[in-house]
Amino acid sequence: MAVRAEAASLTVASPPLDERSKYLPRLVVRALEGGERGHVGSSMSLVEIMRVLYDDILRYRPQEPKWSERDRMILSKGHGCIALYVMLADKGFIPLETLDTFCRRDSILGGHPEAAKVPGVEASTGALGHGLSYGVGMALAARIEKRDSRIIVVMGDGEINEGSVWEAALCAGKHKLSNLTAVIDYNKIQSAGPTREIQDLEPLLDKWQAFNFAAVDVDGHDVSALRNVFRSLPLAADRPSAIICHTVKGKGIAFAEHDANWHHKSKIANDVVAKLYAALE
């Protein structure tokens, strides 16, 4: 319970979830039910970030996923993929029913997303700390082609323990990639426990600024605040942006919030599914 107490003290006071922010987590539970497993907490903390990106910010064509002018969204924390699958289903990249096949033998939806299988998935992720470097390459390519695509890389807080993230950050800062945005899902709990205990990231905003990013903190469940900050991109004309989204692991599921034990669950039985749905009422 120490885990919960520690993380709870860091929680932001988000506004109540609206109907859409209750509907989308229900789709997450639908996939969890289909696969009888999944990264519950890591997906739930991402829901509003994904929602705002796909509802209000990103430029894309569901029927033409490789459209060259699209914005690129790389979910570098691939284990949060259910939150992405839900948006891809909601927007018509994939049929809604595909969510029911999550992690099944012949499904296109694995426990980590694969670009070759899922329309709308930019890169295969799962091994952590890879996405920001892809983003650097993509942002430089857009610059060469004078294409105004934005590159958005969503990372987890545990993920940014990886040294490769900071190599990529050095590189992005050096090249002043204003078309590149790093988004951190800062739910403050990694697999083993609170980030403050496992590998403290603070002062996190200062770190990104020190790597020559324009960085800002935002409540990662406040849809209106997220819209505002994403709409203001780039945060600086001559620097990459970093948006540190303060989130709650397991957001919306009262009994799972802030609980590292809900990072990932396997053998999710029907009674647990019922509890998850009930929590979202």
Added chain:
Amino acid sequence: MRATCVNMVYELAKRDQRALFVGSDLSPGLLDKMRQEMPERWYMEGITEANVIGMAAGFAMEGYIPYVNTIATFITRRCYEQVAVDLCLHDLPVRLIANGGGLVYAPLGPTHLAIEDIAIMRALPNMTVTAVSDAKEMVRLMNCTLDWPHPIYIRLAKGGDPVVSREENGFAIGKAIPMRRARSRRSVVLLSTGVMTTSCLGAAELLAKDGVDVSVVHFHTIKPLDEEAVLEFAHDARLVATVEEGTVIGGFGSAVTDLLVEKLGAALPPLMRIGLPDAFPRKYGLQEDLFEVYGLSAEQIAAAVGQSAKREKVA
């Protein structure tokens, strides 16, 4: 070979807008002309191998053909997960130019000796693994790299290596080149890769003087392995010896023996794998010194093969 290879990157970039260069922390002034003429396709990103591979992957996802260059041990060991996931899982046309394959950096010690690069690169799905014999052959390889759809590992030798390859033999990725054909069917066959082909040709000369009839087949591509060539030459051979400047565990010799065991079964010819033992090199000196330590000089190859062939004849 090294200068030829990087200069070819510039030549290819002039020919094809998709080609670009990404280095880590290489010699000052490297490809300066390219840097000046096409700065948007020349990158030197510092000692950040994981990032350099991922960045190249990002470029390749957008349709570019990045040529990534750094020291062989760092482009393989340091960022193996990036090579596996970023390049091989996505099956992207990124080219890894690996300085100092094998024992080239002898004086610098084991941190810089790429003894297992071939083994670990060939274990990755979708990866193509190459080790040409000389600078002329490097040009032929590089000319093929614009249109090859998979990642390629390009192992470089020391530079100034004797030229043994020949234009008339042609060049295609995955196609071995017979360098010397024995007169008789039941001959000794040396299968080699990289600059070991030069040593094998020297060994073949020495063996010929002793009346041992030898074929030498050069595998500039280790993966995909030219299985047809291996089987053609191994069939009826008195002895098949593989020779490589790398560990015998999982390397070129392993690829050949795996194939032969699987395809020939009871008809397997006597096999011999010449390469580096399962140990980090403990001596310094020059590359040639380490060749001698590990029995990779032409004379030592000839002696080892000659002895073995003699035994087989007696048997």
